[in-house]
Amino acid sequence: MQIRPILAALRRHRLATLLIAIEIALACAVLCNACFLVAQRWKMIQTKSGVDESSLAVLMVNGFEPTQATDVNARMLAGLQAIPGMKSVTLINEVPFGPQAGAAGVSHDPGSFKNIIGVVDFVLGGPGTFKALGLKLVAGRLPQLDDYQPAISFVPNDAQVLVTRALAEHAWPNEDPLGKDFWCDKFHFRVIGVVDHFARAQPHQYAMSEAQWTVFTPTAPGGTLSGTYLLRAKPQDVRRVLQAARAAVAKIAPDVVLDREDSQTLSELRRSYFKSDRVMIDLLIGVVLTLLGVTALGIVGLTSFWVAQRRKQIGIRRAIGATRGDILRYFQTENFLIVSFGIAIGMLLAFVLNAVLMKFYELPHLPLYYLPIGALALWGLGQLAVLGPALRAAAVPPVVATRSV
Structure with a gap:
């Protein structure tokens, strides 16, 4: 197939060729970035919580004074544990995908803003x-009873904690994190295990690489650790158990307020x-499909117009x-x-569109x-779109084409 005659023919239809090329350029820019965004969102949706989600529920109450925390915890733990089907009730301050x-922020040195590790949960x-x-648990040991210390305004001091693998690799790359120390202002922590x-x-709220920067801190009930209860039941019972727990709050602790939205x-x-x-x-998928459809229709329309214009030329060639x-390859090559x-x-x-998205939405670079x-997607789309008009052109009988005006 000679390329030069095709290029000469395209030069005679500069405007139409340029319009289709611009449409394809826009489709390419949007397609690449939309696919990237879809992949990013899908990866985020697939975030591993690390916990047994199907067996867990959270119940939150508020409306009581800090001085009442110990009493409220005692009543709630005892009352919720008595619900049929409840396997365990424990205290926690937050769970994955719930309120933070x-x-x-934590650092390698006490009170230092120079040797920062990052913001952790x-x-x-x-x-x-x-x-x-x-x-x-992938390294170290589980918390022992004497590791559960009372929180001082925020967390226990000198707490023996467990960190995630992702946080350990970030904070102490190529090192054993067990026994390592870190600080949150004046509060000191030592790593005893890795999950x-x-x-x-x-x-x-954070970069995807920071989604697992979590520190499990053993804490004695009371004070900061109160009002949020982790319920565990069999997967088939967890919804029923949660509903029963919601209904039981008014009897167990009538002086508290149930947070229905977050329970x-x-x-x-x-x-x-x-x-x-x-x-x-x-x-995004809808936008991509619509844009590809419009692009394909543009290619079909332009090629059909050119086939109608070139009937005599096609007939002479035949x-x-x-x-x-030969006719089919001509239009496909064009x-x-x-x-x-x-x-x-x-x-x-x-890349220009990705730079704009990076500036306003803090997205990473578009991978090459x-x-x-x-x-490949647009080349395939182009060949499929041109196939129908090209087949019609190839099917034109020479005698009919040569007689056409």
């Missing part, structure tokens, strides 16, 4: 909470937390020996050149492998 209660848990969560995964309460199963908390991500994925395959020109511009536009993926 314990985020703070401190999950305070009473005795039995670690086991109830179902966290997977595989434990998601933050609100991972959307949910962990499966419901996850579903609610990532609802906007699912909506965004559906919206009369002097061109086969149907389309390939237009699409390739549009893709080249579109790749530049993709999205460009060939977008190019």
Whole structure:
């Protein structure tokens, strides 16, 4: 197939060729970035909580004074544990995908702002909470009874804590984190164990690489650790047990207020937390499909117009020996050149659009492998879109074409 005659023909239709190329360029830029955004959102939705979500629920109450915390905890723990089907009730300050209660910056040195590790979530848990969560210990040891110390305004001091693998790799790369010390202002912590995964309460507020920066802090009940209860039951019973627990609060502790909105199963908390991500994925997929459809229609319309204009030219070529395959390849090659020109511009536009998104929405750089993926998709779309008009052109009988005006 000779490229030069095709290029000469395209030069005679500069405006139409340029319009289709620009449409393809825009499609390429949007397609690459939309696919990247969909992948980012989907990856976030798949965030591993690290806990046994199907068996857990959280019940939150408030409206009591800090001096009443010990009494409220005692009544709530005893009353909730008596509910049929309840396997365990323990105290916790936050759970994955629920309200955030314990985020703070930590560093390698006390009171230092130079050797910062980052902002982490401190999950305070009473005795039995670690086991109830179902966290997977990958190094070190579990908290012992004497590790559960009272919180001082925020967290216990000199706490023996467990950190996630992600946080350990960030804070002490290529080192054994066990026995390492870190500080949150004046509060000192020492690592006694590492868990595989434990998601933050609100991972959307941080970079994806920081979604698992969590510290499990053994804490004695009372004070800071009060009012939020982790319920564990069999997966098939957890919803019923939570409903029974909600109904029982008025009898167990009539002086507290039930937080119905945040008292949910962990499966419901996850579903609610990532609802906007699912909506965004559906919206982006709809935009991509619409844009690809419009692009394909543009290619079909332009090629059909050119076929109608070139009937006599096609007939002459057929009369002097061109086969149907030659005609088909001509239009496919012509389309390939237009699409390739549009893709080249579109790749530049993709990076410009990504730079805008990075500036206003703090997205990471667009990985380079999205460009060939977008190019292959548009090349395939172009060849499919041109196939119908090209087949009609190849089917034109020479005698009819040569007689056409």
